[in-house]
Amino acid sequence: MTAAVMNAPLRHAVVTGAAAPPVESASEIPLTAEEFERICSVLFQRSAIVLKAGKEGLVRSRLARHVRRLGLHSYTEYLDAVEADRSGSERSDMIDSLTTNKTSFYREGAHFEYLQDTVLPRLFGAGDRVRIWSAGCSSGEEPYTLAMLLHEVVRDPVQRGARILATDLSSKVLATAREAQYAEAATAELPWQGAERYFTRVNAGGGRAMRVRDDVRSLVRFARLNLIETWPMAHPFQVIMCRNVMIYFDKDVQQRLVQRFWELLVPGGHLFVGHSESLTSLKHRFSYVQPAAYVK
Numbered sequence: 001m002t003a004a005v006m007n008a009p010l011r012h013a014v015v016t017g018a019a020a021p022p023v024e025s026a027s028e029i030p031l032t033a034e035e036f037e038r039i040c041s042v043l044f045q046r047s048a049i050v051l052k053a054g055k056e057g058l059v060r061s062r063l064a065r066h067v068r069r070l071g072l073h074s075y076t077e078y079l080d081a082v083e084a085d086r087s088g089s090e091r092s093d094m095i096d097s098l099t100t101n102k103t104s105f106y107r108e109g110a111h112f113e114y115l116q117d118t119v120l121p122r123l124f125g126a127g128d129r130v131r132i133w134s135a136g137c138s139s140g141e142e143p144y145t146l147a148m149l150l151h152e153v154v155r156d157p158v159q160r161g162a163r164i165l166a167t168d169l170s171s172k173v174l175a176t177a178r179e180a181q182y183a184e185a186a187t188a189e190l191p192w193q194g195a196e197r198y199f200t201r202v203n204a205g206g207g208r209a210m211r212v213r214d215d216v217r218s219l220v221r222f223a224r225l226n227l228i229e230t231w232p233m234a235h236p237f238q239v240i241m242c243r244n245v246m247i248y249f250d251k252d253v254q255q256r257l258v259q260r261f262w263e264l265l266v267p268g269g270h271l272f273v274g275h276s277e278s279l280t281s282l283k284h285r286f287s288y289v290q291p292a293a294y295v296k
């Protein structure tokens with residue numbers, strides 16, 4: 001964690017005057033500049049995510065339901081309740097609600113093509129035990145795409161010891177990921193008739209859903225991990241994907257993360273970032289391979 005994250009000031013707003021009357025709709029609760037700053041400060045300290053000015057509407061739309069659920073009248077009362085909750089679950093819910101979890105199967109497909117055509121055949125050919133980390137995996141589409149890819153490249157990835165670690169800060173998205181059920185439309189982007197080959201149709205909540213097959217699921221282990229805290233992994237990886245995550249961090253945090261990814265990759269290991277991210281403004285020792293893909 002950078003000094004900036006550790007030392008960012010947490011400003012305490014002061015509640016003044018008599019309690020406000022109950023509001024009809026929490027979305028009508030005004031968000032003061034001081035409250036916005038206080039929310040940004042908590043989010044930055046706990047996740048390194050930087051919320052810029054102009055995101056006040058996003059904050060209100062994401063947090064209003066928590067204010068309503070707790071029967072509170074203002075964001076100051078809500079922030080005080082978050083701070084007072086010793087279990088930390090209110091704070092986790094708040095941070096979960098403020099993270100952006102957009103993802104999809106086979107997103108930014110050029111990375112998967114490169115892995116399938118070049119990286120994975122080479123690793124399996126050399127008899128390596130393939131270890132992949134999907135860092136900031138959201139609801140599971142990215143690591144499950146990787147697991148399907150392993151099945152595309154070799155017939156028996158589980159027996160060959162291939163493994164994918166998939167981590168995220170948000171417990172909510174991890175629960176969805178572990179459930180492994182998706183809308184049929186979500187699987188449409190997969191090539192190699194992936195929807196037919198790697199899912200089974202199930203009834204879910206009165207509708208139809210697609211469930212990731214067990215031999216795909218068994219390649220992936222999900223865990224909660226905050227990228228700005230200590231990493232418990234003991235073994236290096238051949239591939240790390242951290243895509244569309246660092247874009248929410250400031251340059252200091254990105255710099256430190258890229259160095260830590262370097263340390264956790266084997267020589268010749270690959271780092272993939274999102275296509276709208278790049279390492280160009282950072283100091284690093286990776287070699288460029290193709291857009292948003294680097295090798296140690």
Ligand SMILES: C[S@@+](CC[C@H](N)C(=O)[O-])C[C@H]1O[C@@H](n2cnc3c(N)ncnc32)[C@H](O)[C@@H]1O
Nearest residue numbers: 047099101102103136138169170226227243244
């Ligand atoms: C936009 S999603 C990206 C998902 C996937 N990698 C992709 O590209 O489709 C970003 C994810 O990063 C996670 N995230 C944000 N800050 C994090 C942190 N400090 N530690 C771990 N995960 C974090 C969010 O919870 C979210 O699920």
